[in-house]
Amino acid sequence: xxxxxxxxxxxxxxxxxxxxxxxxxxxxxxxxxxxxxxxxxxxxxxxxxxxxxxxxxxxxxxxxxxxxxxxxxxxxxxxxxxxxxxxxxxxxxxxxxxxxxxxxxxxxxxxxxxxxx
Amino acid sequence: xxxxxxxxxxxxxxxxxxxxxxxxxxxxxxxxxxxxxxxxxxxxxxxxxxxxxxxxxxxxxxxxxxxxxxxxxxxxxxxxxxxxxxxxxxxxxxxxxxxxxxxxxxxxxx
Numbered sequence: 001x002x003x004x005x006x007x008x009x010x011x012x013x014x015x016x017x018x019x020x021x022x023x024x025x026x027x028x029x030x031x032x033x034x035x036x037x038x039x040x041x042x043x044x045x046x047x048x049x050x051x052x053x054x055x056x057x058x059x060x061x062x063x064x065x066x067x068x069x070x071x072x073x074x075x076x077x078x079x080x081x082x083x084x085x086x087x088x089x090x091x092x093x094x095x096x097x098x099x100x101x102x103x104x105x106x107x108x109x110x111x112x113x114x115x116x117x
Numbered sequence: 118x119x120x121x122x123x124x125x126x127x128x129x130x131x132x133x134x135x136x137x138x139x140x141x142x143x144x145x146x147x148x149x150x151x152x153x154x155x156x157x158x159x160x161x162x163x164x165x166x167x168x169x170x171x172x173x174x175x176x177x178x179x180x181x182x183x184x185x186x187x188x189x190x191x192x193x194x195x196x197x198x199x200x201x202x203x204x205x206x207x208x209x210x211x212x213x214x215x216x217x218x219x220x221x222x223x224x225x226x227x
Contacts, residue, residue, distance in 0.1 A: 035216070037163075044120075045155070045163065045206050047216040059214035095162060102210040103153040103168040110162055 002026040002106040004096050009111030012086055022079040022096030022108055030054070030074040033099035036081050038092035039110075046092070049081065050099060064090075086115045121146065121207055121219035128225040129197045137222045139190040139207030145217055147188035151210035154183055154192045157221075158203045166205075167192060194224070202226045 008020040022034070036048040049060045049070040058070050069082040079096050093112050097104030122140040129135035139146065139154075146152055154167035165174055167183040170190065180195045190209070194201050207219040 037218075044204075044221040045157075045208075045218045047208070047218055050214060050216070057214070061215070101153075101169050102149075102151040102216060103165055103208070104155070104163065105165055105168075105174070107162040107164070 002098060004098065004106060004108035006094060006096055006108045006111040009094065009113045011114045011116060013117050014087060014115055015085055017082070017084045018086060018113060020081040020083065020094055020096075020111060020113070022081075024077045024079065024096075024098070027098065027106075029072075029077040034070075034072060034079045035097045035099050035104055036070060036079075036094060037097055037104060037107075038090075038094045038113075040089075040092040043092075048094070051079070083113070086113075088115050091115050119217065121209060121217055123205075123207060123219035123222045125220070126223045126225065128227055129194075130227045131197050131199065133197050134193060134195045135197060135224065136191050136193045137205055137207075137224070139192070139209075139219045141188050141190075141209055141211075141217070143188055145188075145209040145211040146185065146190050148212065149210045150185070152183070152185055152190040153208045154181075154190075155206045155208070156201075156203045157206065163206065197226050199226050 003025045051070045067085045071080045093110040095110045098106040155163040157163045170185045183192045211217045
């Protein structure tokens, strides 16, 4: 069965960096686009970024463009989100999701990122 | 990248039907057949319930149905059950390889 396990969250000061990882199993990782979606405490879902199956195409929400970078290592079945210049408003649970037809077909359990001084 | 509009809350009694709307524009909901619906229970990850406007993934009960008319998509839950109480989110492809979500609707089973 599909399993997605996020890691790398924690407490970080504003303007610092953090890298999230999402380890995938149970499907052919290299055949699927992958998304990052976040959810601020008590708020709704916000799409963050998507990467194509081979990593050649990457797209971002305006709110993170220029600060976040999505990447993947298909040899390790792992998706990444490099987050730079973090702001308090980036505080959220970050989910990775297996993509298909512009949907998140399967989701991880999420990892919490808290940006605070 | 404006969020899609959903009512903040909806409710119904067990056995009844409830419909949740999701309003966008011709640049997202109205322009593509890539509307999805997610169910999220408190403290849990979202679960895909509907994709491509009206298709159900394997394992999703047929009590869940969805459609789209113009710039508005709708999710209908028939035969409400207690376990259907959750937050529901719509999303849509918005062109230029961007996805937008709705603000979410809290469904209460009375």
